Amino acid sequence: MAEQISPGQTRSGASEPAPRVRPAAVGGVVFAAFVMGIIGAYHAIAGLAAILNENYYQAQNDYAFDFDTNARGWVQMITGVIVFAAAVSLFSGRTWARIVVMTIAAASALENFFFTPYQPVWSAILIALDILVIWSLAMYGHREAHKVYGAPL
Template identity: 50%
Template sequence: MTDQISGQSSPSSPERPTVTAPAPRSRPKPLAVGGIAFATWVMIMIGAYHVILGLAAIIDDDFYVLGRDYVYEFDITAWGWFQLISGAVVLAAGIALITGKMWARVVGIVVALLSAVENFFFIPYYPVWSVMIIALDVLVIWALVTYGPREAENL
C-alpha cells in the first residue's frame, strides 16, 4: 500500500513491475526483401555459370577462342581451374545468403566484386556474356549494400 501522505510504499505490500508490450516490428518493404532474394539467386546462378565455364576450359583447351589481341592473356587450363574454384566460392556465398546473416552479406559483396573483376579479364573470350555477368554482379552488390539485416532475415 502507498502511504497517502508521503507517497512511499509501505513495506507490507510488494511493488508490481510495470509490463509493457514490445513495440510491433514494422514489416520490411517488398522491394527490400525482393532485392535480397534477387542477390541470393543471382549469385547462385553466377556461381554455377563460373563452375560450368571452368569445367569447359579444363576439359577442352580449344573451347575458348581468343578474338583480338588483348593485353591480358592467360593459359586456358589455369584459367579454367580459377573459374571452377571461384565459381564454387560464389555459389557457396549465394547459398550462405539464404541464412540472412550479416557475414554472408559481407562475403557476398566481396565475392560479387571479385567476380566482376574476374569477368573483366574474360571479356576477350566471351565479350557480351562477360559484360552481362559484370552488370549482374553490380546489381548484386547494390542489393546487398542497400538493404539492412532485417530484410535479409525475412528471406
C-alpha cells in the same frame, strides 16, 4: 521483484508497432542469392569447358591479360564453386554472409572483365548482374534480414 517486459512491449504494456519491411529489400536478397547461384554455376561450367577442351576459348594474341586457357579454366571453376557457396550462405541471414557475397560479387565482376575478349556480351551481362547483386545487398538492412529468416531481433 522487477516486472518482465516481453520483446515489442513498452513499460505501459502497449505493444510497439512492428517496423515496416520494404518488399523490394526482402526480394533483393532472395534475388541476389539466386543470381549469385546462377553466376557461380556459369563460372564452374565455363571453367570445366576450358579444362576439358583447351581450344574452347581461342587465345587472343594482342590482349594484355591473355592467360593460359587451362589455368584460366581451373581458376574459373574454383571461383564458381566459391561463388555458389557464398550464395547459399546468404540464406543464413547473417551480416557476414552479405559482406562476403558483396566482396565475392566484386571479384566475380573483375574476373569477368578479364574474360571480356573471349565472350564479350556474356561477360557484360555477368558484370551487370554482379553490380546488381552488390546494390541489392547494400540496400538490405538488419531488420529485413530477420523478417526473411525469422530470427529474433
